[in-house]
Amino acid sequence: MSLLEREILGSFLKDNTLLQETNLAVYHFNESHHKDLFKMMVEMAQQGKAIDHVTLMAENQSLILNLGGPAYVLDLQSKGNSNHFETYEQTLLEQYRNAETEKAITEWLASKEKDTRQLLDKIETIQDAGTINESDRITLLAELIDEVNNPKSSYITGIPSGLTELDKMTGGWQAEDSIILGARPSMGKTALMLKFMLSAARNGDVPIVFSLEMSAKALLRRLASTIGEINGYMARNPQNLNDGMQRKWTKAVGEISNLKFEIYDHSDQTIQYIRSKVRKAQKEYKGKRIIVMIDYLTLIQNPGRFVSDHAKYSDVSRRLKAIAKDYNLPVITLAQLSRGVEQRQDKRPNPSDLRESGSIEQDADVILMLYRDSYYNKESTKPNELEISVAKQRNGATGPVTVNYNRSTGVIKD
Secondary structure: OOHHHHHHHHHHHHOOOHHHHOOOOHHHOOOHHHHHHHHHHHHHHHOOOOOOHHHHHHHOHHHHHHHOOHHHHHHHHHHOOHHHHHHHHHHHHHHHHHHHHHHHHHHHHHOOOOOHHHHHHHHHHHHOOOOOOOOOHHHHHHHHHHHOOOOOOOOOOOEOOOOHHHHHHHOOEOOOOEEEEEEOOOOOHHHHHHHHHHHHHHOOOEEEEEEOOOOHHHHHHHHHHHHHOOOOOHHHOHHHOOHHHHHHHHHHHHHHHOOOOEEEOOOOOEHHHHHHHHHHHHHHOOOOOEEEEEEOHHHOEOOOOOOOHHHHHHHHHHHHHHHHHHOOOOEEEEEEEOHHHHHOOOOOOOHHHEOOHHHHHHHOOEEEEEEOHHHHOOOOOOOOEEEEEEEEEOOOOOEEEEEEEEOOOOEEEO
């Protein structure tokens, strides 16, 4: 009999509230009778019932008698130490992951067609075990009912973008949403991503940025230039700035140092790598909202056998949506548009202009498209105008939002 499983079940008997907090599920237990007992405990906890040797006997007499009767439950209770429950839980989860990983590798070695990507996907899913609470339908419906009693709130329910009109349309970036930000090169994608990143961090949320094109230092330089409203070209050599600008530069760098965010900038990042860093961030910043930002989609490495680039990036798109859903957070991914935009008289982009667009367009919950008249018309009367078109929003309105974009400093504002 598994001593560890007995310690865990005993902890639940000592402190029933642990059943509401645990990441364990029935399948994490190895012993069949422990599975049955844990399942019964969970069901009783969901019904608000106290759990001890008396109530367990009343709930399912035959099961308890088969285990050894009330004496078995009392003995079980003497084994558990609720103060050590977190250690017990993590140890059991680790045992489960190791056993399932070994099983997956053994099955893969025995198979005729060895698809490495499928094996990695399976191992990735196993490693996620216990990191995501599985919600039941009754609990979710109860939460929906309770929401009407919440205090009235602002229209922003998600992580704010920092742009008033955009937030009015989206309510902020919502958990579980995959957001695609598409534009032609040099249209302002990275500047807008940094705007979103800064807004989230200033709000107390934690942006996790995966930059597959620019280095972390280059992004931080642009961020400091934006905060200090310093010309980006001049910011390449801060030592040449005048005293007033140097003070702005130092203050901007100081503000950045006080914000919570992460930047990962090596060029061969995979979906597995991104998932691992998201898991790490959720543990490190427990209790805080996290938002993932990726620059950009077609640079994500996706090793495997694909019949075409379309199939390859369709798979990436599907798995980005899975990250948003599995970790209950928004994922903003930058994407390049095809050159077809340039061939049209009206050069405002639409979702079909996304490179390898089919599945990307389908998987996304929100699609944003960027357009600047001054990009195509050097004589434009609105050189600082950037149009953000909400081209798709699964749960909200669509339409254009116009903001001010100072290309020299990277500042984007209402």
